[in-house]
Amino acid sequence: MEKRARGWTKEECVAALKRLSAALSGCRPTTSDLVGRVGREVGCPPEWVIHELFGSWKVAIREAGLESLPTVREQARQAAVEELRLYFDRVLEGKSFLFRGEAHEIVKKAPGKLYVQSKRRMLRGACREKGIRLLNLPYDRDIRAVVSWLLGCPAEGVLPEKEKVEEALGEAALRVLRRIMEVGNLKAAAQAEGLKVFQARRMLVEACRRAVRFLARTRHG
Structure with a gap:
Protein backbone atom coordinates (compact mmCIF):
# COMPACT_ATOMS: atom_id res chain seq x y z
CA MET A 1 0.00 0.00 0.00
CA ALA A 64 9.05 16.20 -9.74
CA GLY A 65 11.69 16.88 -12.43
CA LEU A 66 11.99 20.56 -11.49
CA GLU A 67 15.54 20.76 -10.09
CA SER A 68 17.11 22.26 -13.25
CA LEU A 69 14.67 25.19 -13.37
CA PRO A 70 15.49 28.61 -11.89
CA THR A 71 13.54 29.91 -8.91
CA VAL A 72 11.43 33.05 -9.33
CA ARG A 73 14.22 35.08 -7.73
CA GLU A 74 16.89 33.50 -9.93
CA GLN A 75 14.79 34.11 -13.05
CA ALA A 76 14.29 37.75 -12.06
CA ARG A 77 18.02 38.16 -11.50
CA GLN A 78 18.82 36.55 -14.87
CA ALA A 79 16.41 38.97 -16.56
CA ALA A 80 17.98 41.92 -14.71
CA VAL A 81 21.48 40.80 -15.72
CA GLU A 82 20.46 40.48 -19.36
CA GLU A 83 18.81 43.92 -19.30
CA LEU A 84 21.97 45.38 -17.78
CA ARG A 85 24.18 43.65 -20.35
CA LEU A 86 22.16 45.17 -23.21
CA TYR A 87 22.33 48.59 -21.53
CA PHE A 88 26.12 48.39 -21.20
CA ASP A 89 26.42 47.25 -24.82
CA ARG A 90 24.53 50.35 -25.86
CA VAL A 91 26.26 52.97 -23.69
CA LEU A 92 29.76 51.58 -24.29
CA GLU A 93 29.41 51.35 -28.06
CA GLY A 94 32.30 53.05 -29.83
CA LYS A 95 34.24 53.82 -26.64
CA SER A 96 37.90 52.95 -26.15
CA PHE A 97 38.28 54.44 -22.67
CA LEU A 98 36.10 55.48 -19.76
CA PHE A 99 36.80 57.93 -16.96
CA ARG A 100 35.81 56.86 -13.44
CA GLY A 101 33.33 59.73 -13.30
CA GLU A 102 31.69 58.50 -16.49
CA ALA A 103 31.59 54.97 -15.11
CA HIS A 104 29.90 56.26 -11.97
CA GLU A 105 27.21 58.01 -14.04
CA ILE A 106 26.64 54.92 -16.19
CA VAL A 107 26.15 52.75 -13.10
CA LYS A 108 23.92 55.39 -11.50
CA LYS A 109 21.59 55.38 -14.52
CA ALA A 110 21.70 51.62 -15.05
CA PRO A 111 18.28 49.90 -15.02
CA GLY A 112 17.25 47.01 -12.81
CA LYS A 113 17.24 46.23 -9.10
CA LEU A 114 20.67 44.67 -8.78
CA TYR A 115 22.94 46.00 -6.05
CA VAL A 116 25.22 48.87 -7.07
CA GLN A 117 28.25 46.67 -6.39
CA SER A 118 26.92 44.09 -8.86
CA LYS A 119 26.34 46.78 -11.49
CA ARG A 120 29.88 48.10 -11.04
CA ARG A 121 31.30 44.60 -11.30
CA MET A 122 29.33 43.95 -14.49
CA LEU A 123 30.48 47.27 -15.98
CA ARG A 124 34.12 46.43 -15.26
CA GLY A 125 33.61 43.02 -16.86
CA ALA A 126 31.97 44.58 -19.92
CA CYS A 127 34.87 47.02 -20.26
CA ARG A 128 37.40 44.18 -20.09
CA GLU A 129 35.53 42.20 -22.73
CA LYS A 130 35.40 45.20 -25.07
CA GLY A 131 38.99 46.30 -24.40
CA ILE A 132 37.83 49.60 -22.90
CA ARG A 133 40.29 51.25 -20.51
CA LEU A 134 38.98 52.49 -17.17
CA LEU A 135 40.96 55.60 -16.27
CA ASN A 136 41.02 57.18 -12.83
CA LEU A 137 41.31 60.73 -14.14
CA PRO A 138 39.50 64.00 -13.42
CA TYR A 139 36.31 64.13 -15.47
CA ASP A 140 37.55 67.11 -17.48
CA ARG A 141 36.68 67.90 -21.09
CA ASP A 142 40.22 68.90 -22.10
CA ILE A 143 41.77 65.79 -20.52
CA ARG A 144 39.17 63.68 -22.28
CA ALA A 145 40.03 65.28 -25.63
CA VAL A 146 43.79 64.77 -25.17
CA VAL A 147 43.42 61.14 -24.07
CA SER A 148 41.19 60.44 -27.06
CA TRP A 149 43.76 61.98 -29.38
CA LEU A 150 46.61 59.93 -27.90
CA LEU A 151 44.53 56.76 -28.32
CA GLY A 152 43.67 57.66 -31.90
CA CYS A 153 39.92 58.02 -31.36
CA PRO A 154 38.98 61.71 -31.19
CA ALA A 155 36.24 62.53 -28.70
CA GLU A 156 35.32 65.47 -30.91
CA GLY A 157 36.59 67.30 -33.95
CA VAL A 158 39.55 66.39 -36.13
CA LEU A 159 42.28 64.07 -34.83
CA PRO A 160 45.57 66.04 -34.55
CA GLU A 161 48.90 64.39 -35.26
CA LYS A 162 50.01 62.40 -32.21
CA GLU A 163 53.45 64.03 -32.22
CA LYS A 164 51.89 67.49 -32.04
CA VAL A 165 49.67 66.43 -29.15
CA GLU A 166 52.67 65.06 -27.25
CA GLU A 167 54.71 68.18 -27.93
CA ALA A 168 51.85 70.45 -26.82
CA LEU A 169 51.45 68.52 -23.56
CA GLY A 170 55.06 68.76 -22.51
CA GLU A 171 57.36 65.97 -21.38
CA ALA A 172 56.35 65.83 -17.68
CA ALA A 173 52.58 65.82 -18.23
CA LEU A 174 52.91 63.35 -21.10
CA ARG A 175 54.90 60.98 -18.91
CA VAL A 176 52.27 61.07 -16.14
CA LEU A 177 49.44 60.66 -18.61
CA ARG A 178 51.10 57.67 -20.27
CA ARG A 179 51.55 56.00 -16.89
CA ILE A 180 47.89 56.57 -16.05
CA MET A 181 46.85 55.07 -19.38
CA GLU A 182 48.99 52.03 -18.55
CA VAL A 183 47.88 51.44 -14.96
CA GLY A 184 44.53 53.27 -15.02
CA ASN A 185 45.28 54.95 -11.70
CA LEU A 186 46.24 58.58 -11.06
CA LYS A 187 47.61 57.86 -7.58
CA ALA A 188 49.95 55.10 -8.75
CA ALA A 189 51.15 57.21 -11.69
CA ALA A 190 51.81 60.20 -9.44
CA GLN A 191 53.80 58.09 -6.97
CA ALA A 192 55.87 56.60 -9.80
CA GLU A 193 56.79 60.13 -10.90
CA GLY A 194 57.54 61.32 -7.36
CA LEU A 195 54.51 63.62 -7.26
CA LYS A 196 51.62 64.16 -4.89
CA VAL A 197 48.23 63.26 -6.34
CA PHE A 198 47.04 66.87 -6.29
CA GLN A 199 50.22 67.97 -8.08
CA ALA A 200 49.76 65.37 -10.82
CA ARG A 201 46.08 66.28 -11.19
CA ARG A 202 46.80 69.99 -11.46
CA MET A 203 49.63 69.37 -13.92
CA LEU A 204 47.37 67.30 -16.17
CA VAL A 205 44.47 69.74 -16.09
CA GLU A 206 46.70 72.71 -16.93
CA ALA A 207 48.77 70.85 -19.56
CA CYS A 208 45.71 69.44 -21.34
CA ARG A 209 44.02 72.83 -21.32
CA ARG A 210 47.09 74.45 -22.90
CA ALA A 211 47.41 71.63 -25.43
CA VAL A 212 43.77 71.85 -26.52
CA ARG A 213 43.95 75.62 -26.94
CA PHE A 214 47.28 75.47 -28.76
CA LEU A 215 46.14 72.75 -31.16
CA ALA A 216 42.87 74.60 -31.80
CA ARG A 217 44.81 77.74 -32.78
CA THR A 218 47.14 75.65 -34.96
CA ARG A 219 44.21 74.07 -36.84
CA HIS A 220 42.44 77.35 -37.40
CA GLY A 221 45.65 79.22 -38.10
Missing part, protein backbone atom coordinates in the same frame (compact mmCIF):
# COMPACT_ATOMS: atom_id res chain seq x y z
CA GLU A 2 1.34 3.40 -0.98
CA LYS A 3 2.52 5.56 1.89
CA ARG A 4 0.32 8.51 2.74
CA ALA A 5 0.69 11.59 4.91
CA ARG A 6 -2.44 13.48 5.82
CA GLY A 7 -4.14 11.84 2.86
CA TRP A 8 -1.38 12.80 0.38
CA THR A 9 0.62 10.32 -1.71
CA LYS A 10 3.95 10.97 -3.39
CA GLU A 11 2.28 11.00 -6.79
CA GLU A 12 -0.22 13.62 -5.66
CA CYS A 13 2.57 15.75 -4.17
CA VAL A 14 4.56 15.57 -7.39
CA ALA A 15 1.48 16.65 -9.36
CA ALA A 16 0.94 19.54 -6.93
CA LEU A 17 4.56 20.69 -7.27
CA LYS A 18 4.24 20.65 -11.04
CA ARG A 19 1.06 22.75 -10.81
CA LEU A 20 2.89 25.16 -8.53
CA SER A 21 5.79 25.41 -11.01
CA ALA A 22 3.37 26.16 -13.86
CA ALA A 23 1.69 28.86 -11.75
CA LEU A 24 5.14 30.39 -11.17
CA SER A 25 5.72 30.72 -14.93
CA GLY A 26 7.79 27.57 -15.15
CA CYS A 27 10.09 28.33 -12.21
CA ARG A 28 11.36 25.92 -9.58
CA PRO A 29 9.21 26.26 -6.46
CA THR A 30 10.72 27.03 -3.08
CA THR A 31 9.25 26.16 0.31
CA SER A 32 8.17 29.82 0.55
CA ASP A 33 6.20 29.38 -2.66
CA LEU A 34 4.69 26.17 -1.29
CA VAL A 35 3.27 27.79 1.84
CA GLY A 36 2.52 31.13 0.19
CA ARG A 37 -0.52 32.41 -1.66
CA VAL A 38 0.25 30.66 -4.96
CA GLY A 39 0.87 27.34 -3.22
CA ARG A 40 -2.47 27.56 -1.45
CA GLU A 41 -4.29 28.56 -4.63
CA VAL A 42 -3.06 25.56 -6.63
CA GLY A 43 -3.74 23.17 -3.75
CA CYS A 44 -0.33 22.17 -2.41
CA PRO A 45 0.23 19.97 0.63
CA PRO A 46 1.77 21.36 3.85
CA GLU A 47 5.56 21.45 3.98
CA TRP A 48 5.74 18.74 6.65
CA VAL A 49 3.91 16.34 4.31
CA ILE A 50 6.65 16.79 1.71
CA HIS A 51 9.33 15.99 4.28
CA GLU A 52 7.36 13.05 5.62
CA LEU A 53 6.98 11.44 2.20
CA PHE A 54 10.24 12.40 0.46
CA GLY A 55 12.66 12.99 3.31
CA SER A 56 13.61 16.46 2.07
CA TRP A 57 12.43 19.28 -0.15
CA LYS A 58 15.37 18.74 -2.50
CA VAL A 59 14.38 15.12 -3.12
CA ALA A 60 10.76 16.10 -3.78
CA ILE A 61 11.82 18.72 -6.32
CA ARG A 62 14.11 16.21 -8.03
CA GLU A 63 11.37 13.58 -8.26
Whole structure:
Protein backbone atom coordinates (compact mmCIF):
# COMPACT_ATOMS: atom_id res chain seq x y z
CA MET A 1 0.00 0.00 0.00
CA GLU A 2 1.34 3.40 -0.98
CA LYS A 3 2.52 5.56 1.89
CA ARG A 4 0.32 8.51 2.74
CA ALA A 5 0.69 11.59 4.91
CA ARG A 6 -2.44 13.48 5.82
CA GLY A 7 -4.14 11.84 2.86
CA TRP A 8 -1.38 12.80 0.38
CA THR A 9 0.62 10.32 -1.71
CA LYS A 10 3.95 10.97 -3.39
CA GLU A 11 2.28 11.00 -6.79
CA GLU A 12 -0.22 13.62 -5.66
CA CYS A 13 2.57 15.75 -4.17
CA VAL A 14 4.56 15.57 -7.39
CA ALA A 15 1.48 16.65 -9.36
CA ALA A 16 0.94 19.54 -6.93
CA LEU A 17 4.56 20.69 -7.27
CA LYS A 18 4.24 20.65 -11.04
CA ARG A 19 1.06 22.75 -10.81
CA LEU A 20 2.89 25.16 -8.53
CA SER A 21 5.79 25.41 -11.01
CA ALA A 22 3.37 26.16 -13.86
CA ALA A 23 1.69 28.86 -11.75
CA LEU A 24 5.14 30.39 -11.17
CA SER A 25 5.72 30.72 -14.93
CA GLY A 26 7.79 27.57 -15.15
CA CYS A 27 10.09 28.33 -12.21
CA ARG A 28 11.36 25.92 -9.58
CA PRO A 29 9.21 26.26 -6.46
CA THR A 30 10.72 27.03 -3.08
CA THR A 31 9.25 26.16 0.31
CA SER A 32 8.17 29.82 0.55
CA ASP A 33 6.20 29.38 -2.66
CA LEU A 34 4.69 26.17 -1.29
CA VAL A 35 3.27 27.79 1.84
CA GLY A 36 2.52 31.13 0.19
CA ARG A 37 -0.52 32.41 -1.66
CA VAL A 38 0.25 30.66 -4.96
CA GLY A 39 0.87 27.34 -3.22
CA ARG A 40 -2.47 27.56 -1.45
CA GLU A 41 -4.29 28.56 -4.63
CA VAL A 42 -3.06 25.56 -6.63
CA GLY A 43 -3.74 23.17 -3.75
CA CYS A 44 -0.33 22.17 -2.41
CA PRO A 45 0.23 19.97 0.63
CA PRO A 46 1.77 21.36 3.85
CA GLU A 47 5.56 21.45 3.98
CA TRP A 48 5.74 18.74 6.65
CA VAL A 49 3.91 16.34 4.31
CA ILE A 50 6.65 16.79 1.71
CA HIS A 51 9.33 15.99 4.28
CA GLU A 52 7.36 13.05 5.62
CA LEU A 53 6.98 11.44 2.20
CA PHE A 54 10.24 12.40 0.46
CA GLY A 55 12.66 12.99 3.31
CA SER A 56 13.61 16.46 2.07
CA TRP A 57 12.43 19.28 -0.15
CA LYS A 58 15.37 18.74 -2.50
CA VAL A 59 14.38 15.12 -3.12
CA ALA A 60 10.76 16.10 -3.78
CA ILE A 61 11.82 18.72 -6.32
CA ARG A 62 14.11 16.21 -8.03
CA GLU A 63 11.37 13.58 -8.26
CA ALA A 64 9.05 16.20 -9.74
CA GLY A 65 11.69 16.88 -12.43
CA LEU A 66 11.99 20.56 -11.49
CA GLU A 67 15.54 20.76 -10.09
CA SER A 68 17.11 22.26 -13.25
CA LEU A 69 14.67 25.19 -13.37
CA PRO A 70 15.49 28.61 -11.89
CA THR A 71 13.54 29.91 -8.91
CA VAL A 72 11.43 33.05 -9.33
CA ARG A 73 14.22 35.08 -7.73
CA GLU A 74 16.89 33.50 -9.93
CA GLN A 75 14.79 34.11 -13.05
CA ALA A 76 14.29 37.75 -12.06
CA ARG A 77 18.02 38.16 -11.50
CA GLN A 78 18.82 36.55 -14.87
CA ALA A 79 16.41 38.97 -16.56
CA ALA A 80 17.98 41.92 -14.71
CA VAL A 81 21.48 40.80 -15.72
CA GLU A 82 20.46 40.48 -19.36
CA GLU A 83 18.81 43.92 -19.30
CA LEU A 84 21.97 45.38 -17.78
CA ARG A 85 24.18 43.65 -20.35
CA LEU A 86 22.16 45.17 -23.21
CA TYR A 87 22.33 48.59 -21.53
CA PHE A 88 26.12 48.39 -21.20
CA ASP A 89 26.42 47.25 -24.82
CA ARG A 90 24.53 50.35 -25.86
CA VAL A 91 26.26 52.97 -23.69
CA LEU A 92 29.76 51.58 -24.29
CA GLU A 93 29.41 51.35 -28.06
CA GLY A 94 32.30 53.05 -29.83
CA LYS A 95 34.24 53.82 -26.64
CA SER A 96 37.90 52.95 -26.15
CA PHE A 97 38.28 54.44 -22.67
CA LEU A 98 36.10 55.48 -19.76
CA PHE A 99 36.80 57.93 -16.96
CA ARG A 100 35.81 56.86 -13.44
CA GLY A 101 33.33 59.73 -13.30
CA GLU A 102 31.69 58.50 -16.49
CA ALA A 103 31.59 54.97 -15.11
CA HIS A 104 29.90 56.26 -11.97
CA GLU A 105 27.21 58.01 -14.04
CA ILE A 106 26.64 54.92 -16.19
CA VAL A 107 26.15 52.75 -13.10
CA LYS A 108 23.92 55.39 -11.50
CA LYS A 109 21.59 55.38 -14.52
CA ALA A 110 21.70 51.62 -15.05
CA PRO A 111 18.28 49.90 -15.02
CA GLY A 112 17.25 47.01 -12.81
CA LYS A 113 17.24 46.23 -9.10
CA LEU A 114 20.67 44.67 -8.78
CA TYR A 115 22.94 46.00 -6.05
CA VAL A 116 25.22 48.87 -7.07
CA GLN A 117 28.25 46.67 -6.39
CA SER A 118 26.92 44.09 -8.86
CA LYS A 119 26.34 46.78 -11.49
CA ARG A 120 29.88 48.10 -11.04
CA ARG A 121 31.30 44.60 -11.30
CA MET A 122 29.33 43.95 -14.49
CA LEU A 123 30.48 47.27 -15.98
CA ARG A 124 34.12 46.43 -15.26
CA GLY A 125 33.61 43.02 -16.86
CA ALA A 126 31.97 44.58 -19.92
CA CYS A 127 34.87 47.02 -20.26
CA ARG A 128 37.40 44.18 -20.09
CA GLU A 129 35.53 42.20 -22.73
CA LYS A 130 35.40 45.20 -25.07
CA GLY A 131 38.99 46.30 -24.40
CA ILE A 132 37.83 49.60 -22.90
CA ARG A 133 40.29 51.25 -20.51
CA LEU A 134 38.98 52.49 -17.17
CA LEU A 135 40.96 55.60 -16.27
CA ASN A 136 41.02 57.18 -12.83
CA LEU A 137 41.31 60.73 -14.14
CA PRO A 138 39.50 64.00 -13.42
CA TYR A 139 36.31 64.13 -15.47
CA ASP A 140 37.55 67.11 -17.48
CA ARG A 141 36.68 67.90 -21.09
CA ASP A 142 40.22 68.90 -22.10
CA ILE A 143 41.77 65.79 -20.52
CA ARG A 144 39.17 63.68 -22.28
CA ALA A 145 40.03 65.28 -25.63
CA VAL A 146 43.79 64.77 -25.17
CA VAL A 147 43.42 61.14 -24.07
CA SER A 148 41.19 60.44 -27.06
CA TRP A 149 43.76 61.98 -29.38
CA LEU A 150 46.61 59.93 -27.90
CA LEU A 151 44.53 56.76 -28.32
CA GLY A 152 43.67 57.66 -31.90
CA CYS A 153 39.92 58.02 -31.36
CA PRO A 154 38.98 61.71 -31.19
CA ALA A 155 36.24 62.53 -28.70
CA GLU A 156 35.32 65.47 -30.91
CA GLY A 157 36.59 67.30 -33.95
CA VAL A 158 39.55 66.39 -36.13
CA LEU A 159 42.28 64.07 -34.83
CA PRO A 160 45.57 66.04 -34.55
CA GLU A 161 48.90 64.39 -35.26
CA LYS A 162 50.01 62.40 -32.21
CA GLU A 163 53.45 64.03 -32.22
CA LYS A 164 51.89 67.49 -32.04
CA VAL A 165 49.67 66.43 -29.15
CA GLU A 166 52.67 65.06 -27.25
CA GLU A 167 54.71 68.18 -27.93
CA ALA A 168 51.85 70.45 -26.82
CA LEU A 169 51.45 68.52 -23.56
CA GLY A 170 55.06 68.76 -22.51
CA GLU A 171 57.36 65.97 -21.38
CA ALA A 172 56.35 65.83 -17.68
CA ALA A 173 52.58 65.82 -18.23
CA LEU A 174 52.91 63.35 -21.10
CA ARG A 175 54.90 60.98 -18.91
CA VAL A 176 52.27 61.07 -16.14
CA LEU A 177 49.44 60.66 -18.61
CA ARG A 178 51.10 57.67 -20.27
CA ARG A 179 51.55 56.00 -16.89
CA ILE A 180 47.89 56.57 -16.05
CA MET A 181 46.85 55.07 -19.38
CA GLU A 182 48.99 52.03 -18.55
CA VAL A 183 47.88 51.44 -14.96
CA GLY A 184 44.53 53.27 -15.02
CA ASN A 185 45.28 54.95 -11.70
CA LEU A 186 46.24 58.58 -11.06
CA LYS A 187 47.61 57.86 -7.58
CA ALA A 188 49.95 55.10 -8.75
CA ALA A 189 51.15 57.21 -11.69
CA ALA A 190 51.81 60.20 -9.44
CA GLN A 191 53.80 58.09 -6.97
CA ALA A 192 55.87 56.60 -9.80
CA GLU A 193 56.79 60.13 -10.90
CA GLY A 194 57.54 61.32 -7.36
CA LEU A 195 54.51 63.62 -7.26
CA LYS A 196 51.62 64.16 -4.89
CA VAL A 197 48.23 63.26 -6.34
CA PHE A 198 47.04 66.87 -6.29
CA GLN A 199 50.22 67.97 -8.08
CA ALA A 200 49.76 65.37 -10.82
CA ARG A 201 46.08 66.28 -11.19
CA ARG A 202 46.80 69.99 -11.46
CA MET A 203 49.63 69.37 -13.92
CA LEU A 204 47.37 67.30 -16.17
CA VAL A 205 44.47 69.74 -16.09
CA GLU A 206 46.70 72.71 -16.93
CA ALA A 207 48.77 70.85 -19.56
CA CYS A 208 45.71 69.44 -21.34
CA ARG A 209 44.02 72.83 -21.32
CA ARG A 210 47.09 74.45 -22.90
CA ALA A 211 47.41 71.63 -25.43
CA VAL A 212 43.77 71.85 -26.52
CA ARG A 213 43.95 75.62 -26.94
CA PHE A 214 47.28 75.47 -28.76
CA LEU A 215 46.14 72.75 -31.16
CA ALA A 216 42.87 74.60 -31.80
CA ARG A 217 44.81 77.74 -32.78
CA THR A 218 47.14 75.65 -34.96
CA ARG A 219 44.21 74.07 -36.84
CA HIS A 220 42.44 77.35 -37.40
CA GLY A 221 45.65 79.22 -38.10
